[in-house]
Amino acid sequence: MKLGDIGEFGLIDRIARGAVFNSRGLIKGIGDDAAVIAPGEGNVLLVSCDMLMERTHFIYGRTTPFQLGYKAIAVNISDIAAMGGKPRHVLVSLALPQWITVEDVEGIYTGMKDILSRWSVNIIGGDTVSSEVLAIDVTIIGEAPNGSVLTRGGARPGDVIMVTGNLGDSAAGLEILLRGEMAGRVPQSDSKPLLSAHLTPQPRLEQSSVLVKLGFVSAMMDISDGLAGDIKHICESSGTGAEIYTGSLPHSQSAARVAEIAGKSVIEWALSGGEDYELLFTVPQDRQEEVVQAFSENRLGPVTAVGRITGPEGGINIVGPDGKKYTGKEGFEHFAEP
Numbered sequence: 001m002k003l004g005d006i007g008e009f010g011l012i013d014r015i016a017r018g019a020v021f022n023s024r025g026l027i028k029g030i031g032d033d034a035a036v037i038a039p040g041e042g043n044v045l046l047v048s049c050d051m052l053m054e055r056t057h058f059i060y061g062r063t064t065p066f067q068l069g070y071k072a073i074a075v076n077i078s079d080i081a082a083m084g085g086k087p088r089h090v091l092v093s094l095a096l097p098q099w100i101t102v103e104d105v106e107g108i109y110t111g112m113k114d115i116l117s118r119w120s121v122n123i124i125g126g127d128t129v130s131s132e133v134l135a136i137d138v139t140i141i142g143e144a145p146n147g148s149v150l151t152r153g154g155a156r157p158g159d160v161i162m163v164t165g166n167l168g169d170s171a172a173g174l175e176i177l178l179r180g181e182m183a184g185r186v187p188q189s190d191s192k193p194l195l196s197a198h199l200t201p202q203p204r205l206e207q208s209s210v211l212v213k214l215g216f217v218s219a220m221m222d223i224s225d226g227l228a229g230d231i232k233h234i235c236e237s238s239g240t241g242a243e244i245y246t247g248s249l250p251h252s253q254s255a256a257r258v259a260e261i262a263g264k265s266v267i268e269w270a271l272s273g274g275e276d277y278e279l280l281f282t283v284p285q286d287r288q289e290e291v292v293q294a295f296s297e298n299r300l301g302p303v304t305a306v307g308r309i310t311g312p313e314g315g316i317n318i319v320g321p322d323g324k325k326y327t328g329k330e331g332f333e334h335f336a337e338p
């Protein structure tokens with residue numbers, strides 16, 4: 001069905017159906033000039049936005065509308081998780097090309113509502129415009145008790161650098177997606193989890209909530225550009241340096257096998273593949289065991305120490321298993337800069 005057949009308001013009507021999953025604090029959602037929300041008492045609001053743009057962030061046809069919608073929300077929820085907050089509401093702006101059908105747009109919202117329902121987050125508004133390329137821009141509003149927010153700025157020399165989950169799965173999934181000939185060479189048991197890691201990433205909200213409760217996390221962010229690049233943000237905000245040990249990087253066996261087939265390095269994917277949406281955080285050295293314990297008790301998946309925070313003088317160093325500076329296949333000198 002063409003969008004013209006139902007018009008902008010017909011479309012908004014369809015979007016608005018089943019858009020509310022938790023009405024607490026929601027006074028007015030879709031349907032007025034602005035949404036009206038009330039934060040919980042003693043809470044601060046966390047606000048962020050992230051846009052997915054056709055050709056820059058995805059190729060239409062290599063991903064389903066469902067996956068697109070799912071990912072647009074997942075990456076935004078990840079930003080709230082990274083601050084130690086709870087996601088509450090989203091606003092969705094759509095730039096829609098002529099060729100897109102009502103079914104495509106509904107597919108995008110089905111993917112959005114799938115993950116929104118899982119975390120009880122509401123769609124409370126948005127905007128719809130026509131455009132040459134498809135773009136989905138999501139603004140997310142989250143909440144956290146005043147004083148419990150985790151920023152990038154609290155890391156101290158001596159702190160241990162830790163990450164949740166595995167790194168490099170998303171890059172491995174992208175490799176499969178972009179190189180058609182890979183599909184026949186990689187077993188489904190490997191390609192399935194890697195493609196999901198790339199197309200429908202899981203924001204680490206449960207992990208974030210446990211880390212907030214532990215109370216001693218000094219800095220936190222989510223990994224969107226790759227560990228090697230993202231650790232710089234913690235170092236800049238905290239006024240520190242860091243060492244990352246490539247021998248400690250957690251990666252899946254599936255990603256390692258795909259790297260082997262593709263002639264790529266799984267370590268480089270783990271360092272700079274990006275789009276993993278895992279949490280990167282720092283804790284005082286004597287608290288590392290408590291983190292591992294809490295993750296195992298709550299069945300939160302892997303959590304791994306991958307480095308330590310140093311003074312600012314040394315900048316950021318990627319250290320290989322031999323204790324020497326890691327240069328990788330093509331050289332990683334650019335990580336030497338603080």
Ligand code: ADP
Pocket residue numbers: 012015029030031032033034092093094123124125126127128
């Ligand atoms: P206005 O012209 O006042 O900006 P619109 O006609 O664009 O209002 O939107 C009407 C209502 O529908 C508003 O509540 C708006 O937030 C919501 N809305 C518009 N587009 C979207 C969309 N793509 N997704 C969700 N809500 C939308």
Ligand code: MG
Pocket residue numbers: 126127128
């Ligand atoms: Mg408008």
